[in-house]
Amino acid sequence: MSDSPTGLKAQLRSDLTTAMKARDALRSSTIRMVMTAIKSEEVAGNVARELSDDEVVTVVTREAKKRREAATAYADAGRPELAEKESAELAVLAGYLPQQLSDEELTALVAEEIAAATAAGKTGKAAMGLVMKGVRGRTAGKAEGGRVAAEVKAQLEA
Numbered sequence: 075m076s077d078s079p080t081g082l083k084a085q086l087r088s089d090l091t092t093a094m095k096a097r098d099a100l101r102s103s104t105i106r107m108v109m110t111a112i113k114s115e116e117v118a119g120n121v122a123r124e125l126s127d128d129e130v131v132t133v134v135t136r137e138a139k140k141r142r143e144a145a146t147a148y149a150d151a152g153r154p155e156l157a158e159k160e161s162a163e164l165a166v167l168a169g170y171l172p173q174q175l176s177d178e179e180l181t182a183l184v185a186e187e188i189a190a191a192t193a194a195g196k197t198g199k200a201a202m203g204l205v206m207k208g209v210r211g212r213t214a215g216k217a218e219g220g221r222v223a224a225e226v227k228a229q230l231e232a
Contacts, residue, residue, distance in 0.1 A: 081127050082127045082130045082131065082134075082170060083109075083112060083125070083127075083130050085170070086105055086108065086109055086112075086130075086170065087109070089101070089105055090102060090105040090106065090109065093105060100159075100162055100163070100166065101166055103163075104163045104166040104167065105166070107137065107163075108133065108134055108137050108167065108170075111133050111136070111137055112125060112130055112133050115129070115133050128214065128215075131170075131171065131172065131214075131215045132215065134167055134170050134171055135171060135215050137167055138164055138167040138168065138171060139218070141160045141161070141163045141164040141167060142160075142164055144156075144157075144160040145157045145158075145160035145161045145164060148160060171215060172214075172215050172216050173216065174216055174217060174218075175213060175216045175217045180213075180217055180221065180222065180225055181225060181229075183209055183212055183213065184205065184209055184222070184225045184226050184229050185229060187204075187205045187208040187209050187212075187226075188201065188205055188226075188229055188230065190208060191204045191205050191208070198230060199230060201230060202226060202227070202230060205226050205230070206222065206223065206226055209222050209226060210222065
């Protein structure tokens with residue numbers, strides 16, 4: 075495993091140092107949490123390895139999803155102070171994620187994949203897996219899986 079971090083990982087380390095110097099407790103604890111998740115991912119499996127930028131984005135996306143779900147759960151349980159903390163952590167993580175696709179961009183992308191699946195002889199619900207695979211490969215961190223699935227389902231049923 076090399077010591078030269080990927081671009082995003084290096085950015086996280088630099089931002090952690092800056093947050094610690096500024097005594098920004100929320101930012102430093104959030105970045106520490108995501109760095110721990112990255113390190114866990116690197117040492118998982120039989121061989122330790124350095125994650126690529128795309129893999130780091132995947133880890134950050136997964137951590138952001140956890141914060142979003144926790145914020146919703148806390149809000150539903152009547153714990154606004156905890157929901158607010160999770161939302162604040164989510165806002166920090168969002169700064170490290172790629173710009174999300176707009177609804178129009180996602181709709182167009184799904185329509186293209188449906189057209190490709192139709193050309194391959196798949197239609198209706200049978201095309202769902204093929205379309206999801208194609209869209210997921212093209213969105214890579216730019217659209218949440220649930221949002222993509224809902225759009226694919228809506229267009230296939232239309």
